[in-house]
Amino acid sequence: MPGPMEGAVAVVIGGASGIGWATAQLLAAGGVIVVIGDIDVEGGRKRAVELGGRAEAVRVDVVDEESVKAIFEGAKAQHGRLDIAVNCAGVNLPGFITDLEAQTWQRTVDICLTGGFFVIKHAARAKTAGGSIVSITSLNARQAAAGFAGYCSAKAGLAMLTEVAALELGDRGIRVNAVSPGLVETPLVEGLTGVPAIQADFTENTPLGRNGLPRDVAEAVFFLASDASSWITGEVLDVNGGAHLRRYPDVMKHIEAMQ
Numbered sequence: 001m002p003g004p005m006e007g008a009v010a011v012v013i014g015g016a017s018g019i020g021w022a023t024a025q026l027l028a029a030g031g032v033i034v035v036i037g038d039i040d041v042e043g044g045r046k047r048a049v050e051l052g053g054r055a056e057a058v059r060v061d062v063v064d065e066e067s068v069k070a071i072f073e074g075a076k077a078q079h080g081r082l083d084i085a086v087n088c089a090g091v092n093l094p095g096f097i098t099d100l101e102a103q104t105w106q107r108t109v110d111i112c113l114t115g116g117f118f119v120i121k122h123a124a125r126a127k128t129a130g131g132s133i134v135s136i137t138s139l140n141a142r143q144a145a146a147g148f149a150g151y152c153s154a155k156a157g158l159a160m161l162t163e164v165a166a167l168e169l170g171d172r173g174i175r176v177n178a179v180s181p182g183l184v185e186t187p188l189v190e191g192l193t194g195v196p197a198i199q200a201d202f203t204e205n206t207p208l209g210r211n212g213l214p215r216d217v218a219e220a221v222f223f224l225a226s227d228a229s230s231w232i233t234g235e236v237l238d239v240n241g242g243a244h245l246r247r248y249p250d251v252m253k254h255i256e257a258m259q
C-alpha cells in the first residue's frame with residue numbers, strides 16, 4: 001500500500017545516527033525517497049542499505065558549503081524533485097567561557113549554526129516551490145547551561161534563523177520549522193546519560209520523568225515535514241517531556257564533583 005508521502009524526496013543531513021536516523025526510517029516508511037547526508041558516509045551507506053531500495057547516502061560536511069549545495073542539487077537532478085530537507089548535524093564541545101578556546105567555540109558555531117544556514121540556503125535554492133525544511137535546535141536554545149556557551153548560543157541562533165527563513169520563503173510556499181529536543185538517548189549524549197548523578201538530575205527536571213528516544217523527536221520532525229502541518233511555519237517545537245518548564249541540570253558541577 002502506498003505511504004502517505006509516496007514519491008516525495010527528502011534529504012536528511014546527519015541521517016546516519018540518532019535523531020536523523022530515526023527520521024530517515026519514518027520518512028522511508030511513509031513512502032519517501034531518502035537521501036542520507038552525513039560526514040560519516042560509511043555509516044550513512046549502511047543505513048541506506050537497511051532502508052532498502054528507496055535510500056542512498058552521500059558524504060556531506062555541513063560546514064563545507066559546496067558539499068551542502070551538491071547534495072541538494074544532486075537529489076533534485078536525480079529524482080526530479082526535492083520536497084523535504086531535515087538538518088540533524090550537531091556537536092556540543094563544552095567548556096567554561098573563561099577557558100574556551102576560540103577554535104572550540106568556532107567549531108560548535110560552524111556546525112550548529114553556519115551549517116544550518118547552508119542547509120536552509122541550498123535546500124531553498126534547489127526547491128522550485130513548496131515543501132518543508134526542518135532543523136533541530138535544542139532545549140539549550142532557551143535554557144542556559146553553564147559550560148555550553150557555544151552550543152546554547154549556536155542553537156539559539158538557529159532558532160532565530162528558522163524564523164527569518166520562514167519569513168523570507170513563505171511566498172514560495174516553503175515552510176521552515178525546527179524541533180527543539182530535550183535529552184534524547186543518542187551517541188551524542190552518552191557522556192551525560194552514562195553518569196548516574198547527571199541522569200538523575202535530568203529525570204528530576206523532566207515532568208514526564210524519562211529521556212527522549214530518537215523516535216520521539218523523529219515523529220515531530222515527520223509532522224513538520226508532512227502536509228499535516230501545512231499551515232505551520234516559523235515554529236520551534238519543544239519535544240522534551242516538559243523539561244522547558246523546569247531548569248537545566250548543572251552538568252559541569254556534576255562532572256567537577258567526579259574529578
Ligand SMILES: NC(=O)c1ccc[n+]([C@@H]2O[C@H](COP(=O)([O-])OP(=O)(O)OC[C@H]3O[C@@H](n4cnc5c(N)ncnc54)[C@H](O)[C@@H]3O)[C@@H](O)[C@H]2O)c1
Binds near residue numbers: 090
Ligand atoms: N541527543 C540529544 O539529547 C539532543 C538534544 C537536543 C538537540 N540535539 C540535536 O539533535 C541533532 C542530532 O543529534 P543526535 O543526538 O541524533 O546526535 P548523533 O551524534 O547521534 O547524530 C549526529 C549525526 O550528525 C552527523 N554529523 C556531525 N557533524 C557533521 C557534519 N559536520 N556534517 C554532516 N554530518 C555531521 C554525525 O556523523 C551523526 O551521524 C543535533 O543537532 C543535536 O545538537 C540532540
